[in-house]
Amino acid sequence: MTHDDSALIRCLSPEVQAMMGVYALYWKLEESLDALEVGLSHQECHMMVKLERPKRMGVLAADMLTVPSTITSTADALEEAGYLTRQRDPEDRRAWLLVLTDKGLEMRQVLMSEAGDLFRRASGLDADETAEFARLARKIRENIMKTGIPEGLKK
Amino acid sequence: MTHDDSALIRCLSPEVQAMMGVYALYWKLEESLDALEVGLSHQECHMMVKLERPKRMGVLAADMLTVPSTITSTADALEEAGYLTRQRDPEDRRAWLLVLTDKGLEMRQVLMSEAGDLFRRASGLDADETAEFARLARKIRENIMKTGIPEGLKK
DNA sequence: TTGAATAGTTCATATTTCGAAGTATATGCG
DNA sequence: CGCATATACTTCGAAATATGAACTATTCAA
Numbered sequence: 001m002t003h004d005d006s007a008l009i010r011c012l013s014p015e016v017q018a019m020m021g022v023y024a025l026y027w028k029l030e031e032s033l034d035a036l037e038v039g040l041s042h043q044e045c046h047m048m049v050k051l052e053r054p055k056r057m058g059v060l061a062a063d064m065l066t067v068p069s070t071i072t073s074t075a076d077a078l079e080e081a082g083y084l085t086r087q088r089d090p091e092d093r094r095a096w097l098l099v100l101t102d103k104g105l106e107m108r109q110v111l112m113s114e115a116g117d118l119f120r121r122a123s124g125l126d127a128d129e130t131a132e133f134a135r136l137a138r139k140i141r142e143n144i145m146k147t148g149i150p151e152g153l154k155k
Numbered sequence: 156m157t158h159d160d161s162a163l164i165r166c167l168s169p170e171v172q173a174m175m176g177v178y179a180l181y182w183k184l185e186e187s188l189d190a191l192e193v194g195l196s197h198q199e200c201h202m203m204v205k206l207e208r209p210k211r212m213g214v215l216a217a218d219m220l221t222v223p224s225t226i227t228s229t230a231d232a233l234e235e236a237g238y239l240t241r242q243r244d245p246e247d248r249r250a251w252l253l254v255l256t257d258k259g260l261e262m263r264q265v266l267m268s269e270a271g272d273l274f275r276r277a278s279g280l281d282a283d284e285t286a287e288f289a290r291l292a293r294k295i296r297e298n299i300m301k302t303g304i305p306e307g308l309k310k
Numbered sequence: 311t312t313g314a315a316t317a318g319t320t321c322a323t324a325t326t327t328c329g330a331a332g333t334a335t336a337t338g339c340g
Numbered sequence: 341c342g343c344a345t346a347t348a349c350t351t352c353g354a355a356a357t358a359t360g361a362a363c364t365a366t367t368c369a370a
Contacts (some may be wrong), residue, residue: 012267015350018288025174071328072349073327073350093348112167113171116174120163123298125295133173136287137173138178139279139280140279143279145181198357222359224318228358244317247317
């Protein structure tokens with residue numbers, strides 16, 4: 001992936017071209033998260049981002065495509081670090097709601113704005129192109145969320 | 156991420172909206188790769204995709220944002236499974252070129268077309284939108300590849 | 311020809327992820 | 341009500357993955 005494979009890429013279907021761009025961006029961000037030296041693992045960063053509002057751990061497990069026990073340990077780490085608290089869900093006392101603390105909200109802000117910066121630097125798109133890409137990305141995301149967790153749920 | 160957060164998303168900067176769409180798509184694909192039951196780990200799938208042409212292991216390590224020893228073991232697994240062979244690089248006999256076998260090329264085809272299908276299903280975009288998204292994704296990818304591995308190289 | 315640099319490998323360790331069994335709460339049914 | 345079954349999360353040990361330091365082979369430069 002070091003030099004002029006851009007010609008090769010053009011031979012592929014638009015769908016595959018799209019996927020390859022998506023992968024490149026994703027990896028670039030993951031890498032930058034490491035460089036951020038913010039003391040959070042990838043999984044922890046992801047959970048922070050997913051917690052735009054309080055969520056039950058089971059919901060997070062579905063969102064993050066992982067098993068409950070992984071959510072438990074990730075939440076433990078974030079709680080330990082003071083980024084979130086567990087609160088019993090009043091609707092179902094078996095369940096916990098994970099709620100970001102003020103410190104957590106602040107960190108989430110940092111992560112989000114870092115992601116925004118990264119997109120700007122990594123993509124090299126101008127404002128119009130960014131807006132168009134964002135429009136399509138939003139549409140894609142809505143479609144995925146609507147579709148929900150696909151057939152192959154918990155194997 | 157279960158219901159109507161689409162309103163929340165719109166409040167964010169276009170860059171962040173873009174990143175969130177990218178994450179959603181990436182995760183969806185990762186999940187589908189598992190469902191594919193093709194007997195390859197994620198890392199192995201990624202290597203297959205990156206091998207659009209024979210590459211040196213060091214180049215792959217840079218491409219895949221990982222360390223040489225990980226490349227060795229991933230390549231071992233793919234070689235074992237008959238998807239690729241190691242060939243000495245004639246230009247530098249210290250280096251190996253990883254070359255897909257016929258079976259490997261076939262599998263790569265499957266993976267790519269699966270990725271294409273997935274994009275179609277997951278994104279819900281029509282042909283025009285897909286073309287536009289692909290154009291921007293290509294541009295982004297080219298920019299990232301040009302930029303190369305960023306400052307924070309091997310920590 | 312020798313010494314320093316580079317490409318990849320080995321292997322032991324660290325990290326991450328998973329899954330089966332356990333606790334507590336909820337729900338349904340007689 | 342009271343019991344059986346289902347659900348939400350936790351625990352903890354095992355499995356899968358990733359990493360880094362020391363090693364082999366080759367190259368390069370003087």
